[in-house]
Amino acid sequence: MKILVIAEQRQGKWNNTSFETLVAAQQIAAATSGTISALVIGKGVAGLADELAAKNVAEVLLVEHDLLEAYTPDGYCVALSQVISSAKPDLVLFPHTYQVRDFAPKLAAMLGKGMIGDCIGYRNEGGKLVFVRQMFQGKTAADVSFVGAAPWFASFQSGAFRSDLLSAHPSGKAPVTKVTVDLKPEQIRTKPLELFKEAKSAVDLTQAPLIVAIGRGIKAPENIPQAEALAKALGGEIAASRPICDEGWLPMERQIGSSGQTVAPKLYLALGISGAIQHVVGMKGARTIVAVNKDANAPIFEIADYGVVGDIFEIMPALTEALEKAKSV
């Protein structure tokens, strides 16, 4: 199987999910006696191509063009569709990033193909690849397979594979091939402007050793002080899943997940959080995870070290009291 991995960079910096996807590609290649081409696209990214060449891949494709300096979905799709048409891979793999969400389905559609996005794993069933992804907000997993002829397109969720398993090139360096693409300014219809961050946040959750996080289960903003009291008793920071910050109940800077902060505290106490993948990718690196949820089937329990099936409004005050008592002895 010929596998093409589209690695992602922005302003010359890697998105690390690219390397996790490369690990997935190495595993699939090993299982199917396949070969891997890794691709980097942009302008002035030859140095990044050399970095990729040091990994265990058959070749690196370097796609550079003045019009590819800043990412645009049109520019990437026009360029990559040309590369794919001539390289003829069987399987095109992407890291499932916001950028990939923005262009990869269109790229596949331009070539008349579909894409299985946001996968968390794969299985090789006698030469047929089956991709595993979550559905129903993580409450179920689904096996999805491709129908019809290659190329097939798939993306892997951040954290689905461990980048530390990435193997280096056996003899030092894979060849880097420059690929020229035909791209005209009028083909790019959107104009990317400046990148920016919102006002600097006062709290840096990535440095907090203890985090109490709330989800939809908190029900109303009036209930947040109960969680804050618990966080205070624990000596930790309060955080939340996306819907809470969307509602404006807590500031955006306290949001954990793919669109918010990624944290790896000593303790992560998840209260009324169901555990949708978008949240889990932001906190599964925590050393100890405690989940309290009324739904015993909530996906958060899949990654919890300690679980309590129950009402957070009963557990929060009881736990606050127990923590204060433990402090006083």
Added chain:
Amino acid sequence: MNIIVCIKQVPAKDAPLTIAGNWIKESDIGFEMNEPDSFALEEALRLKEKHGGEVIALSMGPERVKQTIKEALAKGADRGIHIADDNFAQLDPLGSARALAATIQKEKADLVLTGLQSDDHGFGQTGVLLAALLNLPHATIIMAIDVTGGKMNLKRELEAGWFQHIECPLPGVLSIQSGINKVRYATLKGIMTAKKKDLATVTRESLGVKSEPSQKIEKIYVPTKTKKTEFLTGTPKEVATKLVEKLKFEARVI
């Protein structure tokens, strides 16, 4: 400014899911408007209030989907289009997008909006696929829209707290990030007016869309656990005491 909003109906958030082969048993559960799409609808209504024009609510699926379209009409959409399809859940993203695109092509829309992703399949591809099929420019994960001089100035969300401003011409396709606005409720007056609004029904066959699927859901199942979870039971007080002990002496994190 004429806007088409693509809205999906999905199982209610707290619906107990029973797995049946490669989908869920739909007979005993409630359905609701896909939450991310409700933000797209709200954004469409706000743009209409500012710039005039018409908002069309477009949805695909079995008969029950009409209820969700009516909800959109009650909130202020001007008319609805239902692509009737009992087999909708089994369509792949490209298959659904082809039917939606064929419908949109018949309308004169300046802007097509979708939500970020659906709470059931969660493919998150519809907006981008529509842009490809309709040959329109697009942008996704949009946090703000400002329309001036025939083009849109957009705020797009990136990962880890980053944002980007983007200029996108009209007509175009946007997928809206959840939380972009505060969604309105339907008023009683809205619900009454909705009854008189036009709700057209089309089918994939009448649109001339046949779809070769590009992917297939083989089966759905409860995910296998990767970690061994120790469940603590008892009264809230007992559970709290046990948990503090575990965290102190076993996990040693407090």
